[in-house]
Amino acid sequence: MAEGLRAGTPEHKSGHVIRDSSLGLVPETLQPVIDLQAAMWHQASIGPAVMEMLRLRSARTVNCVFCKSVRYDIALADGLTEDKVEQIDDDFAASALSAREKLVLAFADLYLRTPGEVDAALGVRLRREFTPEQLAHMAIGLTTFHALSRCAVSLGGMPESLPVTQMSVAV
């Protein structure tokens, strides 16, 4: 890790964390990314705490140091605690997380590891616990976070570690 960033950043700085990143070099996709993220945090039927669990599970699987270090304040306000965050690891099934939270992470692992192998029993449990709207929102949130984490890793310049940092959603 810790090679240099593989793409530049916009010359003009706006103070917006996404606009000032390399993503700002592609204005055609920049606003769609920002608008989608805003909707995921503020309009998703599953709420910010669940959204953050999906984001962190993806970040830890992809090993994006930047993404792993961030905690969105909107998720903390929604009840996510650092104690819960620590349990979002490969042993989450045996953790003290609630059954619903474990299902959220099982959904994430299905997407992240074996999307072509939907276990019938897991499918039944997911459909029983979540509405179609909630499942769709979990899917859109997870796939977007996953793409952004992979984007950060692909662009390089990743440090070995970073301290946990609270952030607000950039809109």
Added chain:
Amino acid sequence: MSGTSPSPLDSFSLTAALGRPGGELARRHEVLWHSLWQQPHVSAQILELCRLRLAQLHGATRELAVEPPAGLCAGLDAGKRAILLSGNWTRDARLSAAERAALEFAEVYGQDPGAITDELAAAVKAHFSDAGLVALIEALGVIDGRIRLGMMIGELLPPGGSHG
């Protein structure tokens, strides 16, 4: 697959499956999806080659069988599609250096983005500039994600995306 009624989708039919239950989030995801195919830095033809390669890596047979809607990407040259699907793209001189650079990047991205090297990124930038590298990475991420969702979400959402 152990589901009782497999309903594989693909990155294009996903639009209808997510649209109704997903509401505003699905609409915004579609805006991003379309913007990636329409941005000017990396052609839709090259993204289509990369979509097919990512589908191969996922073993996504339905994804490999479909072609993008005309409004998203004008049809890929049949010969290039055949080259990609044959598995001989690394040796076939009918692919341009730019197409090869994008595909070589996609090949590693699809398996482990942490294994991408400065050399792979530099080869992409030599053809597409810094903005092109970013656009390609963004597109690969969304394409990869829609392939994954296509493989699984049909098992979880009601047919046609209806509630109930």
